[in-house]
Amino acid sequence: MNDLEIVAGNGLLHRRAFLTGGAALAAAVTGYRLSDTVAAQQLTDEAWSTKPGVAIPEYGIPSSFEKPVSRTLSNPKGEPRTQHARTPHHLVNGTFTPNGLHFVISHSGAPDIDPAKHRLVIHGLVKKPLSFTLDALGRYPMVSRMTFVECGGNSAAMFSNQPTQASVQAIHGLVSCAEWTGVMLSTLLDEAGIDPKATWLIAEGADSLALSRSVPIAKALDDTMVALYQNGERLNPGNGYPMRLLVPGWEGNLNVKWLRRIKLTDQPGLSYYEARTYAPILPNGKAYQFYFLQEVKSFITHPSPGLTLGAPGFYEVSGIAYSASGRIAKVMVSADGGSTWAQAALQEPVLSKAFTRFRVPWKWDGGPAVLQSRAWDEAGNVQPTRAQFVAQRGQTKTPVTNPAAFPSQHYNGPTSWAIQRTGEVTHVYS
């Protein structure tokens, strides 16, 4: 490890391993020493190398060895209450989430919609109410964009006054990132003709509770999309098949799935979810009426609880960062609980309102360490410390007896993982 420069406490190394490529990298960095020296002829022929493999299917699915790479379900039988399916961030890598693992929250399951019969209607304060078939929408100019969707209640466990011992999936699993392709809502609103009195729209789903949320017209005309494709294929049923509203960077619940109706109005609808669930109460007794932005945030996915370290030596520390206010500008990583910091490499391309994977090389000396990340966005926003955050938004006592009565929304402070001498990773506040 002699050629790797230590830049922060507890063994964080210079990110140049990721900034140079190819031969330059080979020259600059030597000696990770994670392999075994062998004579190549010692390689065993396993059973799968000695007989033909299985037939390639029409639609590929992951290896049976990847069964543990799945979403955790809060309500696996689909009983008549909310269902959460959380993304296993510690078991995936790269910058976006495959459709099978994209987080889902549904308050009434996934409606099994026949796309040939589904219609999208735009009405209310428009010159001409319109109805669109899926085929008709497919003829309009389309755009693709990578963007994250995050539930306002993601990371609710971070409000606890004690660090919850749980995986990154349990704590931060209600955010995912995908490439969405569809029609800009502005295109459709323009065709309907916006009445100048319209200042809001109310989007409604085709699910049985007709989930509804209000969106200001300015955002609807900015970058809001009627999404038809998710990561290249049609939307997954849990994510709104055959169409959803995509409101980049804004609270997940606003990204109305199974989108059926858009009504232009001169005031918000004050629907159940916007008036109650997603109106977080503050320590001063007041509440945010509308809290749209999912603010700048980051967390480390590797290592994290459940990914126990082996022998001391080289590890890559990596995680994801994102912001509703644009591109990620910088991510700093600490291995000593926030005393000293190393700048992480950001995986290109760094896209607005999308996951950015950050990586930093680390030499673990086998002693205790506390890993933490902190992100900045291009608008100059930075993650608050946890202390700053809870001073403004409150915290809960563990155990929480009535979650609905406690603050649980829009946590965007840091997350700290402690490395034990055994290599075990636990959740701490630091």
Next chain:
Amino acid sequence: MNDLEIVAGNGLLHRRAFLTGGAALAAAVTGYRLSDTVAAQQLTDEAWSTKPGVAIPEYGIPSSFEKPVSRTLSNPKGEPRTQHARTPHHLVNGTFTPNGLHFVISHSGAPDIDPAKHRLVIHGLVKKPLSFTLDALGRYPMVSRMTFVECGGNSAAMFSNQPTQASVQAIHGLVSCAEWTGVMLSTLLDEAGIDPKATWLIAEGADSLALSRSVPIAKALDDTMVALYQNGERLNPGNGYPMRLLVPGWEGNLNVKWLRRIKLTDQPGLSYYEARTYAPILPNGKAYQFYFLQEVKSFITHPSPGLTLGAPGFYEVSGIAYSASGRIAKVMVSADGGSTWAQAALQEPVLSKAFTRFRVPWKWDGGPAVLQSRAWDEAGNVQPTRAQFVAQRGQTKTPVTNPAAFPSQHYNGPTSWAIQRTGEVTHVYS
């Protein structure tokens, strides 16, 4: 349609619909007129809106209505010969291919590899032969990149002297694009220590025929990767689980799947696939010994055969372009068989050696039309016309009685789709 400017024959419109966003777009473009005027209260409550939906599963799969969106299989029972699984480009959208639909060619099925037992060995002309477990590889610095993989034999039907009546999936379905995450091969070779005499490496798979290909060391040290993740999750079994060589932009067969052994040598291995299958014979009787690059190419996916047009009026024409020589610089689209051309909008971000989706707005007047695309890359390369291409590489007579005796590799000329008055789309040469 009055506000859309016609810029080429047969109704191709200015790409500004894609270049502006939000309110500017709404102001600039009006009247696609693909919707029905309705009173919103006419919306019917379908069955799925009146009862709870189905439970969200641990791993999401596409809607049952999307069954037709699947790969076509040349050997569905996995008989002891090559299997092809082709990507349905006309049924997907956006810029990359979901793992379930990524093309696969396998000459002996997909080995069912236990990742805990699998090893990667680097040996031959190295200072220290090494063996890596999957866990060890996961500790090295990783990178993610979007890149296409294309079989050298993709588009073989284009060598026929008659236009083959088949879908874009059948003709061009052996190319796909994904985000791959893994370890740069240079990092591992550096640890093994490259003997200065080494000029090639031979990569070998763990499949039962131990498929092997030779790669020059310069490419191995440039951007070659040992890929561990595909679109965020572990590689799909047909695409090399748990690891494959990724040789960006180079012939698909070189991207050795189920990667097991890398031997550094002072000459190529002249394996079966490089000495025979992928050494195309030219009209002058000579053959390319090594044909690495997948050169600049594009094809229109929407509309294409099987996607019959409805009423005349506005349509989006879109497709994909890519090049082994870097980013796509420009795509031109013709609706009159190549007489006049309109510049297409390129979906951002335009990435090197990755799919770039191009789009151009089109007003179909209901008469005959021939759609064709032509791409340029940043290195200045342009797709040849089909006549230029076959003059150099040859063509085959239909029906082909012995495909192995005829040229079938590396077609990168244009593809032309004729629109009939009925809206049907057929394949023509133009």
